Amino acid sequence: MDYVFKQLINALNTGSIYALVAIGYTMVYGIIRLINFAHGDVMMFGAYFAFIFATSLPFSDTAGGVILIMLLSMAAAAIMGVLIEKIAYKRLRRAPRISALITAIGMSLFLQNLALLIFKAEPKVMPALVPKTRVDFFGLDIPVLTLYTFGFSVLFMVLLTLFVRKTRPGKAMRAVSQDQDAARLMGINVNSVISLTFALGSALGALGGVFYSLSYSQVYPTLGVMPGLKAFVAAVLGGIGNIGGAMLGGYLIGLLETVTNGFLSIVWKEATRWTDAFVFAVLIFVLLFKPSGILGKHVKEKV
């Protein structure tokens, strides 16, 4: 039982990271129908921002310092996300979707190489900002790091949900996602709504990057590739365009990985080799049998 519990904790940790990153994919898709493949690389830059702040700020290993580093990295990544949209995607808003998709892939490669140029290929070791200890949390034995990852992920997801549902800018976002032209006619500034979407998505992606680098201790230019793709699978699994779906999908993918690595591997030794294959098989099955995902609505194509 103890073992099952420990593995579930691992699943919550990875799941939180996937959920955070998946939200960025799903929000951008919801607003401008673009699969932003550069999102995983914004996550990577988020990790590098955290690395820079962690190694330059004097009080980085205090609890307040960790939160400050998180917020600064999120802010930096938000600015980055907005700039990416303004520079690369804005002009293509009326272009065929395939053009925008190719641009996104190009942007992803550009960001990876930019990181390679600035930070070099050798992995940077992320300082252990959060102690590697375990705490007793309401009778449960949990690593402090998972407490941070899970706690802050849920906090920011709740804040995002409230923002989208309860505030005027959130309402504007929902309006733009339903019908951009109608929203514009109603006096909504579509450009600033899109910028806001990129800022929020990138900030949450960066938070995922920060926790990824804290959990797995290293930062390197291709860090965002695999978790980015898996978060994309999570977004599709939950129903792309649906924020709640992205969160659910993220935790399900985290659970799938942990079940493969931690349980299936006990009865079947080779299972750890197949973890990535299983995750991407999910993508194929969802696209084949339920393209709208778990929480997504089936949209009839208008003629």
Place this chain on the structure above:
Amino acid sequence: MKKLTVLIVAIIVAIGLSACDSGEETIKIGVIGPLSGADSLYGVAVERGAKLAAKEINEAGGLFDKDFEVIAYDSKGQPDEGVNVYNRLVDQDEVDAIVGGTFSGVTLAIKDLAVQEGIPVLTPTATHPDVTLDADNIFRACYTDSYQGEVAAQFAIETLEATKAAVFYNIDDAYSEGLALAFIDAYEAAELTIDDYTFNANTDDYSAVLTTIQSGDYDVVFVPAYVASVGAILTQAATIDFGETIFMGGDGWDGIEGDYADVAEGFYFVNHYAKTDPAQNVQDFVANFTAEYGVAPNALAALAYDAVYALHAAFEDAGSTDRAAVIAALADLSYADAVTGAIAFDANGDPLKAITVIQVVEGTHVVIDKVQGS
């Protein structure tokens, strides 16, 4: 018109000069290793070790009135890239011998080409058993994966008295698998408990498998992998309560004390040499290397340094840089001054030398034991 003539003459002179330049006789040693990327730690060490040896040889007057020239190319740690740079070294630079590839995977990739062309290859660090198999011209300065894994298991069984052990290795890496299998064999031969666990090259998340390993309550967990992976594994293991379990590794752990001293504290690995070894030639090498590059040499640098000196001795024995003669000289070589232990090759081209067991203590290497191979 006059200008054009001047230009043409200038170009011809330039070409002539550069031709003269490349015609100037040196003894060329090609070095292949990952000089960029996550594993550049290893390639750069090999390049530096080789260049230091060449520099010392040249300061002592070179050989046959020629200087040694080390030409190092980046394999990025990838077999296909290794073949590209091998071709460049052989066809374009016309090297006399090759010190490389640094990784077993890369060395295996260039093996067939090197055998066909009869180039003397002395790999400093490729530990996979197949590297020297059925290849008269390929030698290595390090011991093999299987020997290394065996000695590690022997140390775990005899000194650490570990009756229950686990192996956690990288399934995508021949080096990692080679050590793991030898370790497993030794444990099975001793009729002790051994379990194996694997990870992929492109994973960062080891937490689920580590949790499984932790639940097995092992005395020793053997992790034969390179520093980038080992560091991440030990860091994640630190958040899981492993109690008294001891982690062990092979020569891929060399350098672990740099970024991961706190999570590797008290753990053991087997290596080619220890920079804290008090022997005079070791301390001279460490001092010279540190003076040249500002960092202490790791085992790979030491092996590359030895490899260039061993080639120097072979050229001397052969009396020329003729490939066939050099290969014959290498086969009969006995080079006693090596900092990683005296080098003499067996019929395969593998050296018979002592293995050092090191414990990481407060960020430095402490020599625990030296085991001589049979």
